Amino acid sequence: MDQLNNYLFIAAALFSLGVFGVMTRRNGIAVLMGVELILNAANINFVAFSRFGGMNFDGHIFGLFVIVLAAAEAAVALAIVINIYNNLNTINVDDASSLKN
Amino acid sequence: MDNIFIKYSLIILFLPLLAFLIQIFFGKNLPRQGDWVSISAIVSTLVLSITMFVGMFVEYDPNFSQEFSFTWLDMGAFKIDLGLLVDNITIIMLLVVALISTCTHIFSTQYLKGDIRYSRYFAYLGLFTFSMNGIVLSNNLMSMYMFWELVGVSSYLLIGHWFEKDSAANASKKAFLTNRVGDIGFFIGIMLIYTAIGSFAFSDIFEGVSSGVIKSTTLTIAGLGLFLGAMGKSSQFPLHIWLPDAMEGPTPVSALMHAATMVAAGVYLSVRIFPLLTPDALLVVAYVGGITAIFAATIAITQNDIKKVLAYSTVSQLGYMVMAVGTGVYTAAFFHLLTHAMFKANLFYGSGSVIHAMHHALHEKHDHETDPQDMRNMGGFKTKMPITHWSMLLSTFAIAGVPLFSGFLSKDAILAGTLSFAQHHPQHILLPIFGFGAAAITAFYMFRMMFLTFYGDSCKPEIMSDIHESPKEMTGPLVLLGSLSIFIWYTLPYFNPMSTHGWFTDLVTPQDSFVPGNLSAIEIEEGAHHAHYLAMYISIAVAFSGILLAYLMYIKKVFTAENWAKKAGFLYYWSLNKYYFDENYNRFLYQPTLRLASKIAWVDWDLYDKYFINGFGKITNLASHITAKLDFHGIDQILVDGNGKIVNIFGKSIKRVQTGKLQNYVLYVTAGVIILMIIQSF
Numbered sequence: 001m002d003q004l005n006n007y008l009f010i011a012a013a014l015f016s017l018g019v020f021g022v023m024t025r026r027n028g029i030a031v032l033m034g035v036e037l038i039l040n041a042a043n044i045n046f047v048a049f050s051r052f053g054g055m056n057f058d059g060h061i062f063g064l065f066v067i068v069l070a071a072a073e074a075a076v077a078l079a080i081v082i083n084i085y086n087n088l089n090t091i092n093v094d095d096a097s098s099l100k101n
Numbered sequence: 102m103d104n105i106f107i108k109y110s111l112i113i114l115f116l117p118l119l120a121f122l123i124q125i126f127f128g129k130n131l132p133r134q135g136d137w138v139s140i141s142a143i144v145s146t147l148v149l150s151i152t153m154f155v156g157m158f159v160e161y162d163p164n165f166s167q168e169f170s171f172t173w174l175d176m177g178a179f180k181i182d183l184g185l186l187v188d189n190i191t192i193i194m195l196l197v198v199a200l201i202s203t204c205t206h207i208f209s210t211q212y213l214k215g216d217i218r219y220s221r222y223f224a225y226l227g228l229f230t231f232s233m234n235g236i237v238l239s240n241n242l243m244s245m246y247m248f249w250e251l252v253g254v255s256s257y258l259l260i261g262h263w264f265e266k267d268s269a270a271n272a273s274k275k276a277f278l279t280n281r282v283g284d285i286g287f288f289i290g291i292m293l294i295y296t297a298i299g300s301f302a303f304s305d306i307f308e309g310v311s312s313g314v315i316k317s318t319t320l321t322i323a324g325l326g327l328f329l330g331a332m333g334k335s336s337q338f339p340l341h342i343w344l345p346d347a348m349e350g351p352t353p354v355s356a357l358m359h360a361a362t363m364v365a366a367g368v369y370l371s372v373r374i375f376p377l378l379t380p381d382a383l384l385v386v387a388y389v390g391g392i393t394a395i396f397a398a399t400i401a402i403t404q405n406d407i408k409k410v411l412a413y414s415t416v417s418q419l420g421y422m423v424m425a426v427g428t429g430v431y432t433a434a435f436f437h438l439l440t441h442a443m444f445k446a447n448l449f450y451g452s453g454s455v456i457h458a459m460h461h462a463l464h465e466k467h468d469h470e471t472d473p474q475d476m477r478n479m480g481g482f483k484t485k486m487p488i489t490h491w492s493m494l495l496s497t498f499a500i501a502g503v504p505l506f507s508g509f510l511s512k513d514a515i516l517a518g519t520l521s522f523a524q525h526h527p528q529h530i531l532l533p534i535f536g537f538g539a540a541a542i543t544a545f546y547m548f549r550m551m552f553l554t555f556y557g558d559s560c561k562p563e564i565m566s567d568i569h570e571s572p573k574e575m576t577g578p579l580v581l582l583g584s585l586s587i588f589i590w591y592t593l594p595y596f597n598p599m600s601t602h603g604w605f606t607d608l609v610t611p612q613d614s615f616v617p618g619n620l621s622a623i624e625i626e627e628g629a630h631h632a633h634y635l636a637m638y639i640s641i642a643v644a645f646s647g648i649l650l651a652y653l654m655y656i657k658k659v660f661t662a663e664n665w666a667k668k669a670g671f672l673y674y675w676s677l678n679k680y681y682f683d684e685n686y687n688r689f690l691y692q693p694t695l696r697l698a699s700k701i702a703w704v705d706w707d708l709y710d711k712y713f714i715n716g717f718g719k720i721t722n723l724a725s726h727i728t729a730k731l732d733f734h735g736i737d738q739i740l741v742d743g744n745g746k747i748v749n750i751f752g753k754s755i756k757r758v759q760t761g762k763l764q765n766y767v768l769y770v771t772a773g774v775i776i777l778m779i780i781q782s783f
Contacts, residue, residue: 019767019771022763022764022767023764023767023768023771024764025764026764031763031764093762093763093764094762097761
């Protein structure tokens, strides 16, 4: 279990799941969750490389930054989703197309 | 009194200009329409002129001359100096201009009373006086030419003073254009002299002529060119046609410009340039003058308009002066200019006074049909207008050449000159014949005018009760100038009525001509002196025979004019119609010119414009149609629009990728990454 590859596999799986979620879901919340998965996959990569790459705590600190950013992003995105719901009575991202054309 | 003459003459020059400027801008708003501004300016110049005249007597120096010049234009090699020249001739001429101009100003206050352009009239008089003084004072041809043109302009403005009348407007145009013909010659003469000598100043020119810098052929042509200018201004044959028409202007203007001063400018110029005229040029000058003298006199016999008689008489007298210049006695020409200015101005004032009275009388009778200038409507005014009559009679004696009067002296000097010229050159015997012939005719027609106007029975008795003597402003100049027709003024300090000897001959002495080969002044004077008595007897004889004939015809009615007119046949009609000069000019000069112009216009419009220019237009039109087609169907439709269409097609097919759906984009990104990874792995 102490192998870099294991972490990378998990991170890749998580990333793929996140991308898949972003691509396939029509629900805004679900898309956001996909994005979170991608971010966390990246976090795992950061920390894993930091741990096995012989570096100091740079990766950890990057991970902390990403988490903070993700939290902020989630707050903004959820606010957007709520606004979309208020205006359109749905959170289906395909319906939020009033800027098109 | 070194420079005092120059200072005075500068003031004399510019005071009338100042009056002109004040009058033209503020005249209408001043009390009395500002005539007092002009009059005070002109009286000041008269006072200064008299002062200069007295100064001339104090000096009593025939060679007196002061010059002042400044550089007007300096462009390296091309340099023009302008300046003033004051000598005895100038001083006399300034006095003549100032005196007649003053009289005209005062006369006009009555003659033009109530005129709609009263202030403008006085303004123009100021402009004229300024320009005339400029001609008189110039020491070079350039500024003389400028003032020459200014005189032409003021003449144009004053002849056309009543421009509502078509005849006045046409007369002013005719005067201006006829003068242009002469002025072109003047300008050519100036340029010829400048190219040869390189200066416009008289002194430099004379020096150049005497040192032979200028070839005699060129000098002859240049002299004739300058003389052509003099012919235009002094209305010499064949450019005389404008002066009689110029009588359309107000009568005081006729007195000032078209009798005394402006028309004398040509003679003045001839007197000034006399030393550079070659024998050939002088001969032309003499013949032009002689022909003008006799020719205009024969027209004056039959004219019925009182001003027309005087106009032709002026032309004839100017011819005398020009002939005198041509025969070499140019001081006699200047003397005649002086005496003629006085008596002819006075005759015009007299005619103005008569016309004024006629106008008034006809107005009272509400008669607007009768011509107030026609002598056939006058007669018997002697008792009604005694002052006018007597002063005009004095001047008539003077112009007819009766002894004891000024005209006798000056005319005699001229005739003596022509006689001596004919003695030197017997082939030119025609010149004295012209001279004496004109003298006889002058005496006849002047007395005809006097008899028709003032003597006999009135032709229109109904208006006689309304004929009155003119007011003081008009009779004053008449009395003054009438007295100046008496010989005594010109021969002081001597009292011999038979000899011109006096201050004038002392102060204005003839100069030698600078042209090598011309007779010297002494020789000319000797000849004239020898011819003097013969000339005097003949001239007295012809003058009295002319007067006698007029007396017999118009007072005693021994012969009637109608019979003689019938006997003379076509000659009478030629004279009455001024030898059909205007008609012939019209037929042989103006009409062909107009026809030529319309031919050229036809070529220009119908050929050049319609075919050449319009052809160009048509070709351009056609070419542009073709280019437009090429442009539209070729470039626009295929190339430009084709580009657009291709872009359109591509855009339409590619735009399907742009779904606007985020997931699709993520899919593309993912697919791209996968493709990159596959490429990477090879």
